[in-house]
Amino acid sequence: MSHLTQQDRAAIRAALELQRSKLIKAMQAALEQSGQTQFAEVLGRASGDSADEALAVTLGDLSAARLEHEVRTLQALENARLRLDDKDFGLCEDCGAKIPAARLVVNPVATRCVVCQGHFEHTHAGQSHGSI
């Protein structure tokens, strides 16, 4: 049985949707600025199976278009959205601890508890931030 109530999940889902739409808008703006309107258009389409497929292809192309960070974040959001109803959603992937609902609302893509995230960032310090 999950530690998250229906209400918790609803709040996390709302936070996810909000972050997702903000991110897509930011990506669209960046693409339109750089003249890559064909990608911006796909991103703006309503979801659905075929749209998701087009999105997956587009995201592959976008990775090459210097939006790697945004693409990764969007994929993490999509991932969290798919896992939201799983019974183990909200459990730390490293130690299995219950991640508090409040943390998941602030950061719906969190997959670790605060302690493990701290270890992870310490261990991987510098790798995600480049050296330039």
Ligand SMILES: [Zn+2]
């Ligand atoms: Zn943990």
